[in-house]
Amino acid sequence: xxxxxxxxxxxxxxxxxxxxxxxxxxxxxxxxxxxxxxxxxxxxxxxxxxxxxxxxxxxxxxxxxxxxxxxxxxxxxxxxxxxxxxxxxxxxxxxxxxxxxxxxxxxxxxxxxxxxxxxxxxxxxxxxxxxxxxxxxxxxxxxxxxxxxxxxxxxxxxxxxxxxxxxxxxxxxxxxxxxxxxxx
Numbered sequence: 001x002x003x004x005x006x007x008x009x010x011x012x013x014x015x016x017x018x019x020x021x022x023x024x025x026x027x028x029x030x031x032x033x034x035x036x037x038x039x040x041x042x043x044x045x046x047x048x049x050x051x052x053x054x055x056x057x058x059x060x061x062x063x064x065x066x067x068x069x070x071x072x073x074x075x076x077x078x079x080x081x082x083x084x085x086x087x088x089x090x091x092x093x094x095x096x097x098x099x100x101x102x103x104x105x106x107x108x109x110x111x112x113x114x115x116x117x118x119x120x121x122x123x124x125x126x127x128x129x130x131x132x133x134x135x136x137x138x139x140x141x142x143x144x145x146x147x148x149x150x151x152x153x154x155x156x157x158x159x160x161x162x163x164x165x166x167x168x169x170x171x172x173x174x175x176x177x178x179x180x181x182x183x184x
Contacts, residue, residue, distance in 0.1 A: 033061070039060075056109060059104055111137075111141040
């Protein structure tokens with residue numbers, strides 16, 4: 001019986017945590033760059049092999065690159081980085097880009113040009129099948145729109161919270177300055 005506690009990321013030396021973050025991020029970055037390369041024509045590819053529009057495939061590659069950058073940021077920044085305002089701003093920007101790209105890929109696959117037979121399937125909730133002519137592409141499009149809606153609500157909420165914080169700081173500074181002026 002082992003009585004030693006399990007090691008967490010905080011117990012690892014800093015260089016090992018960075019190495020783990022980099023090793024985790026590399027496959028995502030490599031896959032995304034490869035997909036972008038064949039989609040945007042930087043690498044040779046058979047044009048007949050594409051069943052989706054090149055733009056949507058390219059966005060999927062960018063999606064993987066952003067995911068790799070997110071993993072790299074968390075691996076390099078660690079817990080200490082979460083207190084840094086630059087880390088938080090980059091994290092928020094990458095999170096916004098991640099959701100935006102995911103929503104665009106799903107929406108493009110659902111409503112964009114392409115063969116309707118390329119995506120087949122249905123949906124069920126437990127033993128109850130759901131049909132109604134929606135099809136696989138329609139389901140992709142609806143999921144994409146929902147992702148974009150959630151991302152938009154989050155963006156508006158974060159913007160409102162940030163502006164509210166700035167307003168309260170400016171108001172507090174203004175009232176403290178005017179109070180000192182009146183006392184003098």
